[in-house]
Amino acid sequence: xxxxxxxxxxxxxxxxxxxxxxxxxxxxxxxxxxxxxxxxxxxxxxxxxxxxxxxxxxxxxxxxxxxxxxxxxxxxxxxxxxxxxxxxxxxxxxxxxxxxxxxxxxxxxxxxxxxxxxxxxxxxxxxxxxxxxxxxxxxxxxxxxxxxxxxxxxxxxxxxxxxxxxxxxxxxxxxxxxxxxxxxxxxxxxxxxxxxxxxxxxxxxxxxxxxxxxxxxxxxxxxxxxxxxxxxxxxxxxxxxxxxxxxxxxxxxxxxxxxxxxxxxxxxxxxxxxxxxxxxxxxxxxxxxxxxxxxxxxxxxxxxxxxxxxxxxxxxxxxxxxxxxxxxxxxxxxxxxxxxxxxxxxxxxxxxxxxxxxxxxxxxxxxxxxxxxxxxxxxxxxxxxxxx
Amino acid sequence: xxxxxxxxxxxxxxxxxxxxxxxxxxxxxxxxxxxxxxxxxxxxxxxxxxxxxxxxxxxxxxxxxxxxxxxxxxxxxxxxxxxxxxxxxxxxxxxxxxxxxxxxxxxxxxxxxxxxxxxxxxxxxxxxxxxxxxxxxxxxxxxxxxxxxxxxxxxxxxxxxxxxxxxxxxxxxxxxxxxxxxxxxxxxxxxxxxxxxxxxxxxxxxxxxxxxxxxxxxxxxxxxxxxxxxxxxxxxxxxxxxxxxxxxxxxxxxxxxxxxxxxxxxxxxxxxxxxxxxxxxxxxxxxxxxxxxxxxxxxxxxxxxxxxxxxxxxxxxxxxxxxxxxxxxxxxxxxxxxxxxxxxxxxxxxxxxxxxxxxxxxxxxxxxxxxxxxxxxxxxxxxxxxxx
Numbered sequence: 001x002x003x004x005x006x007x008x009x010x011x012x013x014x015x016x017x018x019x020x021x022x023x024x025x026x027x028x029x030x031x032x033x034x035x036x037x038x039x040x041x042x043x044x045x046x047x048x049x050x051x052x053x054x055x056x057x058x059x060x061x062x063x064x065x066x067x068x069x070x071x072x073x074x075x076x077x078x079x080x081x082x083x084x085x086x087x088x089x090x091x092x093x094x095x096x097x098x099x100x101x102x103x104x105x106x107x108x109x110x111x112x113x114x115x116x117x118x119x120x121x122x123x124x125x126x127x128x129x130x131x132x133x134x135x136x137x138x139x140x141x142x143x144x145x146x147x148x149x150x151x152x153x154x155x156x157x158x159x160x161x162x163x164x165x166x167x168x169x170x171x172x173x174x175x176x177x178x179x180x181x182x183x184x185x186x187x188x189x190x191x192x193x194x195x196x197x198x199x200x201x202x203x204x205x206x207x208x209x210x211x212x213x214x215x216x217x218x219x220x221x222x223x224x225x226x227x228x229x230x231x232x233x234x235x236x237x238x239x240x241x242x243x244x245x246x247x248x249x250x251x252x253x254x255x256x257x258x259x260x261x262x263x264x265x266x267x268x269x270x271x272x273x274x275x276x277x278x279x280x281x282x283x284x285x286x287x288x289x290x291x292x293x294x295x296x297x298x299x300x301x302x303x304x305x306x307x308x309x310x311x312x313x314x315x316x317x318x319x320x321x322x323x324x325x326x327x328x329x330x331x332x333x334x335x336x337x338x339x340x341x342x343x344x345x346x347x348x349x350x351x352x353x354x355x356x357x358x359x360x361x362x363x364x365x366x367x368x369x370x371x372x373x374x375x376x377x378x379x380x381x382x383x384x385x386x387x388x
Numbered sequence: 389x390x391x392x393x394x395x396x397x398x399x400x401x402x403x404x405x406x407x408x409x410x411x412x413x414x415x416x417x418x419x420x421x422x423x424x425x426x427x428x429x430x431x432x433x434x435x436x437x438x439x440x441x442x443x444x445x446x447x448x449x450x451x452x453x454x455x456x457x458x459x460x461x462x463x464x465x466x467x468x469x470x471x472x473x474x475x476x477x478x479x480x481x482x483x484x485x486x487x488x489x490x491x492x493x494x495x496x497x498x499x500x501x502x503x504x505x506x507x508x509x510x511x512x513x514x515x516x517x518x519x520x521x522x523x524x525x526x527x528x529x530x531x532x533x534x535x536x537x538x539x540x541x542x543x544x545x546x547x548x549x550x551x552x553x554x555x556x557x558x559x560x561x562x563x564x565x566x567x568x569x570x571x572x573x574x575x576x577x578x579x580x581x582x583x584x585x586x587x588x589x590x591x592x593x594x595x596x597x598x599x600x601x602x603x604x605x606x607x608x609x610x611x612x613x614x615x616x617x618x619x620x621x622x623x624x625x626x627x628x629x630x631x632x633x634x635x636x637x638x639x640x641x642x643x644x645x646x647x648x649x650x651x652x653x654x655x656x657x658x659x660x661x662x663x664x665x666x667x668x669x670x671x672x673x674x675x676x677x678x679x680x681x682x683x684x685x686x687x688x689x690x691x692x693x694x695x696x697x698x699x700x701x702x703x704x705x706x707x708x709x710x711x712x713x714x715x716x717x718x719x720x721x722x723x724x725x726x727x728x729x730x731x732x733x734x735x736x737x738x739x740x741x742x743x744x745x746x747x748x749x750x751x752x753x754x755x756x757x758x759x760x761x762x763x764x765x766x767x768x769x770x771x772x773x774x775x776x
Contacts, residue, residue: 028482032420032768033463051463051505074727075421075439076464094416115729117439157685157730158749177749202685203644221644221687221707256591256609257663275645297545297590297774299609319609339462340772341503342545361546361565380420381772384728386685 029056031076034093034380035337037348037355038068038081041373045081047093050339050379053357053367057096063087063103068376069110071388073135074117076380080135082111088122090138093380100138104131112155115386119176121161123153130163132176144174144183152196152207152249154387156220164193164207171196171205171218173225189216189227197249198387206230208249217277230277234264248291255298255318262289262303269303271321283321286312291335295360296342300324304333313347315363325363329356334374340381348374417444419464422481422768423725425736425743426456426469429761433469435481438727438767441745441755445484451475451491456764457498459776461523462505464768468523470499476510478526481768488526492519500543503774507564509549511541518551520564532562532571540584540595540637542775544608552581552595559584559593559606561613577604577615585637586775594618596637605665618665622652641682641689643706648689650677657691659709671709674700679723683748684730688712692721701735703751713751717744722762728769736762 029049034056037046043065047057062068064085071080078099079091086105091098107126113119119141121132128149132142148167156162156173164171169190172183191211198205198220205218205225214232218225247262258280259272269292271281287309293302301316310332315325331351338345344366347356350373357367382388417437422444425434431453435445450456452473459468466487467479474493479486495514501507507529509520516537520530536555544550544561552559557578560571579599586593586608593606593613602620606613635650646668647660657680659669675697681690689704698720703713719739726733732754735744738761745755770776 028416028465030463030465030482031418032460032771033465072420074729075418077416077418077421094418116727116731155729157683157687159731201644203687256589295545299545299591339504341462341543341774343504343547383420384769384772386729 029094031093031380034076035346036070036079036081036091036093036378037346037369037371037374038065038070038376038378039372040065040068040350040375043083044372045079045091046369046371046374047091047096048355048369053369055369055371059091059096059098061098061101062089065375067109070376070378070382071111071113071120072378072380072383073113074383076383078135079378079380080111080113080120082108082122084108086122086124086126088120088133088138102133102138104133104140109149109151110153112153112161113383114155114159114161114176115157116159117383119159121153121155121163123150123163125149128165130161130172130174132161142176142181144172146170146172151194152205154196154198154205155202156198156205157202157386162196162198162205162218162220164189164196166192166194166210169193171207171227173220184224186218186225186227189218190214190229194246195249197252200254200386202386206249206252208246210246231270231272231279233279234270247289253292253294253298253301255294255301258318260292260294260301260316260318262292269301269316281321283316283323285323286314286326292316293336293338294318295345296338296340299342300360302336302345304336307332310334327363330354335376337377337379340379346377348377350374417482419481419768422464423734424458424467424469424479424481424766425757425759425762426453426458426764426766427760428453428456428738428763431471432760433467433479434757434759434762435479435484436743436757441757443757443759447479447484447486449486449489450477453763455497458764458766458770459499459501459508460766460768460771461501462771464771466523467766467768468499468501468508470496470510472496474510474512474514476508476521476526490521490526492521492528497537497539498541500541500549501771502543502547502549502564503545504547505771507547509541509543509551511538511551513537516553518549518560518562520549530564530569532560534558534560539582540593542584542586542593543590544586544593545590545774550584550586550593550606550608552577552584554580554582557581559595559615561608572612574606574613574615577606578602578617582634583637585640588642588774590774594637594640596634598634619658619660619667621667622658635677636679641680641686643682643686643689646706648680648682648704648706650680650691657689657704669709671704671711673711674702674714680704681724681726682706683733684726684728687730688748690724690733692724695720715751718742723764725765725767728767734765736765738762 063083067084081089086108090100105124111122129146130144148165153163171186190209193207194210196207253260269283287305330349335348355369451471455472469477474496478488493512499510517534518532536553541551559574578597581595582598584595641648657671675693718737723736743757
């Protein structure tokens with residue numbers, strides 16, 4: 001009778017081990033409460049839980065993440081990570097596994113996902129143009145060979161994408177509802193557009209110009225959008241800057257009736273009227289702003305700064321333009337990401353190896369996550385915003 | 389040896405049954421892609437998957453859902469369902485189980501969740517006032533006994549709530565960051581406010597008045613907000629209407645630079661300038677509008693109508709105000725909910741027992757869900773919007 005009892009005990013043990021393993025593995029995740037942090041030095045991605053301020057997984061195998069960006073599937077389950085080396089990697093946030101990866105070009109600059117979540121597009125420096133992939137399978141769906149370095153790729157409502165060519169100064173608008181889409185080509189955006197943004201309502205596309213002063217604006221609600229120059233004094237600044245020092249346009253913040261944007265080569269944030277795009281004020285800041293990001297709702301704008309003043313954040317009151325708070329989270333602040341309704345903000349402090357979390361109302365430090373050279377922070381709530 | 393073999397086989401059978409059950413149960417759900425549909429006649433709630441256009445669960449036990457509304461936890465996992473009978477029920481969308489329920493008053497009118505997701509507030513007709521609960525446990529946290537029917541309860545950025553009293557015409561603003569919050573009481577909103585809204589940036593609170601013409605507006609960015617009357621011609625209409633026919637203010641749509649709102653007692657949608665709140669145009673419609681809802685991005689406004697013309701939807705172009713599409717989904721259209729980036733819309737057709745899903749670009753029918761007298765449709769993306 002000894003061996004049957006032993007085998008029964010063995011099965012009981014196995015059963016409980018299995019149950020325990022299942023119980024651990026099935027700790028459910030809520031995709032609407034997740035995000036990712038790019039570890040730029042090691043090419044890894046952290047999956048983070050916004051609610052608990054914790055890291056759920058560290059995932060490797062994304063290639064060169066020195067200039068990475070991320071979009072999310074509509075259900076928040078998958079992150080599409082765009083690397084500098086042309087890699088497009090699909091990460092399952094529920095399991096922490098990479099479920100697809102293609103090297104789609106030699107040198108890429110960012111991507112976008114269509115408003116219906118079915119298409120992922122990537123803009124390329126080398127060989128240029130835009131390539132579009134099925135979001136489920138990462139199979140290649142379409143290519144737009146522009147013959148030029150391509151920047152400022154964004155999603156536009158109606159399963160469309162917009163992007164702009166550095167060399168030719170053209171913006172192309174493609175409607176992926178068409179079976180064999182013919183791009184609408186808009187010439188005359190200006191000399192050497194280096195970056196572009198779309199406003200949160202998907203209506204206004206704005207390109208920054210490296211080769212001339214000012215910016216170029218398109219109203220995408222027009223049937224045939226025509227470029228219009230705005231902010232004639234905004235450009236390379238008094239001393240022409242190298243292109244890598246030009247401000248990211250995604251740093252524009254819509255706050256109340258105004259946009260806040262980093263001045264070029266100056267220690268200032270500019271305020272524009274959101275209808276006329278004319279300057280209505282300036283705020284003197286600690287350093288040269290890199291990002292000016294509105295707390296959701298727009299009541300304040302948070303600003304970080306270029307090297308060597310990049311250990312500081314300033315918070316501006318939108319109504320008055322005043323600096324209402326200054327503090328030093330640590331060396332090399334690279335990125336700030338707000339919780340979707342703005343109650344807290346996560347800050348990448350690269351050279352401290354930390355992501356710090358602050359209450360936006362009291363400015364108290366409420367959490368901290370260890371990360372290897374953290375740069376971009378991206379929350380899944382971006383899946384539900386136009387142009388992010 | 390027979391009994392030990394039998395017991396071994398029993399354990400093997402149990403093991404596989406357990407494994408199979410776990411495998412079934414662990415089909416993962418992505419909370420960012422979910423929603424709920426209220427079945428008003430039966431007091432049940434459907435959990436729906438936006439991606440697959442399917443019902444995942446039908447859950448019963450919510451009490452009287454004849455006038456129900458829903459808010460979501462920040463991670464999209466839990467729906468808080470507010471019933472007409474004062475019931476507050478917490479539903480786990482991952483498991484389909486009710487995990488908490490309190491009857492917190494005799495007659496309630498709706499609720500809100502704080503921007504940090506920790507507090508759920510409910511506005512009551514009987515006995516009046518607002519009661520606040522811990523979102524995790526549903527334990528009672530605070531009460532504001534206003535001694536009056538309370539309407540227009542919304543979340544305000546900074547862990548605050550605003551609400552308004554029908555009887556006294558006061559709006560109260562409470563800051564739940566304070567340990568023992570003292571309400572800021574704003575008098576003089578007007579006679580018998582019947583509903584209120586807050587704009588998507590959390591700045592402007594607008595109350596509709598039953599007892600007089602016009603609306604009352606507060607700028608919550610002011611330190612001491614003061615009521616301002618707008619739209620003096622907007623009110624009970626040429627023929628005074630019963631209160632239950634006054635338009636829901638949540639039906640206001642911010643579209644481009646304008647708000648679209650249902651006219652009172654007329655077959656018209658009004659257009660207001662979003663800065664001045666002055667009327668800038670009108671569109672003649674099929675019937676008396678109930679909801680005017682902007683497609684996310686604001687390019688179009690979708691409108692449904694009051695009985696007996698409630699089988700029709702019209703789509704208005706925001707730029708021109710023109711009606712660009714009219715169609716008849718079926719009898720008794722009660723609600724429309726857009727996908728977060730607006731590529732599709734879900735429509736409750738109560739008397740057809742269906743929720744119909746349309747592509748907003750082509751107007752094609754792309755999906756259909758059977759539901760018992762469906763009314764409100766709520767997607768989890770609301771968790772990440774201010775004032776919803």
